[in-house]
Amino acid sequence: MTTHDxxxxxxxxxxxxxxxxxxxxxxxxxxxxGQTKEERVVVNMGPQHPSTHGVLRLVLELEGExxxxxxxxxxxxxxxxEKNAEYRTWTQGVTFVTRxxxxxxxxxxxxxxxxxxxxxxxxxxxxxxxxxxxxxMMELNRISSHMVALGTGALELxxxxxxxxxxxxxxxxxxxxxxxSGLRMNMAYVRPGGVAQDLPKGAIAKVRETVKxxxxxxxxxxxxxxGNTIWMMRTQGIGYxxxxxxxxLGITGPVLRSTGMPWDLRKTDxxxxxxxxxxxxxxxxxxxxxxxxxxxxxxxxxxxxxIEQACDKLxxxxxxxxxxxxxxxxWPSQLSVGSDGIGNSLDHIREIMGTSMExxxxxxxLVTEGFRVPAGxxxxxxxxxxxxxxxxxxxxxxxxxxRVHFREPSFNNLQATSAMAEGGMIADVIGAxxxxxxxxxxxxx
Amino acid sequence: MSETxxxxxxxxxxxxxxxxxxxxxxxxxxxxxxxxxxxxDEVTDELERAYPExxxxxxxxxxDRGELTLHVKREKLFDTAMKLRDTQSLRFEVCLGxxxxxYPEDKGRELHAVYPLLSMTHNRRIRLEVSVPDADPHLxxxxxxxxxxxWHERETWDMFGIIFDGHPGLSRILMPDDWPGHPQRKDYPxxxxxxxxxxxxxPAPSERRSYx
Numbered sequence: 001m002t003t004h005d006x007x008x009x010x011x012x013x014x015x016x017x018x019x020x021x022x023x024x025x026x027x028x029x030x031x032x033x034g035q036t037k038e039e040r041v042v043v044n045m046g047p048q049h050p051s052t053h054g055v056l057r058l059v060l061e062l063e064g065e066x067x068x069x070x071x072x073x074x075x076x077x078x079x080x081x082e083k084n085a086e087y088r089t090w091t092q093g094v095t096f097v098t099r100x101x102x103x104x105x106x107x108x109x110x111x112x113x114x115x116x117x118x119x120x121x122x123x124x125x126x127x128x129x130x131x132x133x134x135x136x137m138m139e140l141n142r143i144s145s146h147m148v149a150l151g152t153g154a155l156e157l158x159x160x161x162x163x164x165x166x167x168x169x170x171x172x173x174x175x176x177x178x179x180x181s182g183l184r185m186n187m188a189y190v191r192p193g194g195v196a197q198d199l200p201k202g203a204i205a206k207v208r209e210t211v212k213x214x215x216x217x218x219x220x221x222x223x224x225x226x227g228n229t230i231w232m233m234r235t236q237g238i239g240y241x242x243x244x245x246x247x248x249l250g251i252t253g254p255v256l257r258s259t260g261m262p263w264d265l266r267k268t269d270x271x272x273x274x275x276x277x278x279x280x281x282x283x284x285x286x287x288x289x290x291x292x293x294x295x296x297x298x299x300x301x302x303x304x305x306x307i308e309q310a311c312d313k314l315x316x317x318x319x320x321x322x323x324x325x326x327x328x329x330x331w332p333s334q335l336s337v338g339s340d341g342i343g344n345s346l347d348h349i350r351e352i353m354g355t356s357m358e359x360x361x362x363x364x365x366l367v368t369e370g371f372r373v374p375a376g377x378x379x380x381x382x383x384x385x386x387x388x389x390x391x392x393x394x395x396x397x398x399x400x401x402x403r404v405h406f407r408e409p410s411f412n413n414l415q416a417t418s419a420m421a422e423g424g425m426i427a428d429v430i431g432a433x434x435x436x437x438x439x440x441x442x443x444x445x
Numbered sequence: 446m447s448e449t450x451x452x453x454x455x456x457x458x459x460x461x462x463x464x465x466x467x468x469x470x471x472x473x474x475x476x477x478x479x480x481x482x483x484x485x486d487e488v489t490d491e492l493e494r495a496y497p498e499x500x501x502x503x504x505x506x507x508x509d510r511g512e513l514t515l516h517v518k519r520e521k522l523f524d525t526a527m528k529l530r531d532t533q534s535l536r537f538e539v540c541l542g543x544x545x546x547x548y549p550e551d552k553g554r555e556l557h558a559v560y561p562l563l564s565m566t567h568n569r570r571i572r573l574e575v576s577v578p579d580a581d582p583h584l585x586x587x588x589x590x591x592x593x594x595x596w597h598e599r600e601t602w603d604m605f606g607i608i609f610d611g612h613p614g615l616s617r618i619l620m621p622d623d624w625p626g627h628p629q630r631k632d633y634p635x636x637x638x639x640x641x642x643x644x645x646x647x648p649a650p651s652e653r654r655s656y657x
Binding site for chain 1: 509510511512514538539540541542544546547559561565568570572591592593594595596597600617618619620621628629635
């Protein structure tokens with residue numbers, strides 16, 4: 001052990017040993033800095049910064065106010081969901097993956113369930129009503145997710161009022177989620193084979209009413225931001241990324257569509273029956289933050305259109321099953337929403353506990369052990385609010401996944417931070433990151 | 446490939462159910478036969494035409510559940526990727542990342558890397574799969590081909606310990622920089638830190654009794 005410390009020298013006195021702490025040798029530091037010609041400052045922004053859209057850390061190298069190098073540091077929200085899913089049944093996996101991108105839980109669930117169904121080979125057996133409910137929930141979720149993107153994006157650039165309106169609209173959507181699934185977020189509502197339960201009475205009427213309200217209220221935010229001079233000065237020409245950059249970086253979603261590329265998996269590779277809905281793929285050709293903002297604004301209206309069509313379809317399919325007919329896969333119990341949230345329906349409890357031994361065995365086997373999935377691997381993808389959410393599943397033939405991997409659009413798109421921010425001003429990096437709309441729960445998983 | 450014995454995670458205990466005698470093994474999937482169906486024949490034909498070393502580079506072609514998987518030798522991965530991206534009739538201009546899978550029982554091919562590719566031009570998807578032995582986990586980096594693979598390769602290194610040669614800055618991305626081990630490998634326990642409560646130890650989820 002060394003006893004010498006240049007910053008805390010010790011002397012022995014009659015009172016005992018005395019340490020004198022002198023601190024840094026500032027004089028030599030100051031002369032050293034005075035000798036370097038370039039003025040280079042490294043700013044560490046985040047992970048606890050209100051404008052970085054979550055626990056994102058940005059390491060920015062500055063010359064004056066111009067960014068010469070931008071690097072993103074992630075991993076602060078890593079929770080090991082993919083590893084955990086390997087120790088649960090295929091159905092339990094839904095409750096894990098829904099927590100990845102926590103602003104778009106229904107998309108995570110649907111992507112995961114589509115992959116499980118593909119592995120099982122039952123993609124064609126999913127009841128139409130289940131797919132219709134999935135579409136309805138996904139589009140509602142797209143609205144609530146875009147509302148956060150727009151609200152916080154504006155907030156981060158200093159526009160406070162849009163956030164109030166955006167969260168008001170989001171609350172309305174979450175109310176619908178609560179009515180249908182019992183939960184506002186992370187619902188685990190979409191299950192392999194269908195959905196957890198049918199829509200409760202009055203849900204369609206509530207959705208229709210909400211659509212009417214939302215369509216009216218979206219105008220508030222439009223008035224605040226579209227064409228607003230300050231907003232346009234902060235967003236136009238900022239965070240530029242053209243189609244070549246997007247392709248090589250694998251960027252999808254609104255960022256890709258802001259280059260004029262009409263790439264939307266709902267059109268190019270339809271799933272859940274999206275080919276039966278009428279809607280437009282919104283694009284702009286400005287490649288900047290303003291273009292992405294406009295896309296999100298207009299996608300809200302497209303989502304409302306899809307929701308209305310889904311409501312019409314759901315009216316017609318009233319009473320049809322919402323879970324695959326195969327009893328070896330379908331979740332045995334019928335759930336119901338009670339005063340304390342979602343739970344087993346009393347009728348089902350009565351049956352398994354009071355009348356049928358076989359029902360109890362069936363319930364017990366399927367819930368604790370789960371179903372087996374034939375060995376193999378698949379990739380399934382959906383168009384989430386942020387781009388392509390892809391799921392790569394590997395099964396070894398057991399009741400638990402061998403490997404669950406999410407290709408998270410937030411994770412992938414966040415790589416564009418450097419390309420968008422370098423050469424720009426430090427204030428513009430905020431707008432650039434907000435336009436990517438990363439959700440750190442999805443980035444870090 | 447893998448083999449599991451029993452059903453409840455028990456061995457040597459008083460298993461009265463009879464399930465303890467069950468032996469199941471997952472079959473190794475062989476190469477698929479032509480015709481592959483869909484656009485898969487066209488894609489393989491075009492790749493064969495554009496890439497003379499095709500038969501040497503591709504170990505096997507698997508068509509399963511409507512998806513095409515090309516198993517590539519790691520020495521040829523970079524060339525294959527370049528051909529897939531640049532050939533006019535293929536144009537796989539987007540790579541959707543890298544995913545590692547660990548098969549400890551597959552001796553000499555323990556670590557797999559899976560690359561889902563997307564061609565926006567032709568609206569087609571295929572998958573590349575490469576395997577490397579655990580003792581020599583080196584793969585060529587594809588960041589030069591698809592820049593977006595940067596973070597995905599870092600994640601695969603972080604989680605599986607596959608080293609991507611030629612990567613511009615291969616460092617951990619999700620785990621802390623000084624973390625020991627690669628968490629997604631099968632020999633890495635879930636909940637590596639045991640929880641103690643008043644003298645009783647709670648086993649990690651991977652150690653608990655469960656169905657297999």
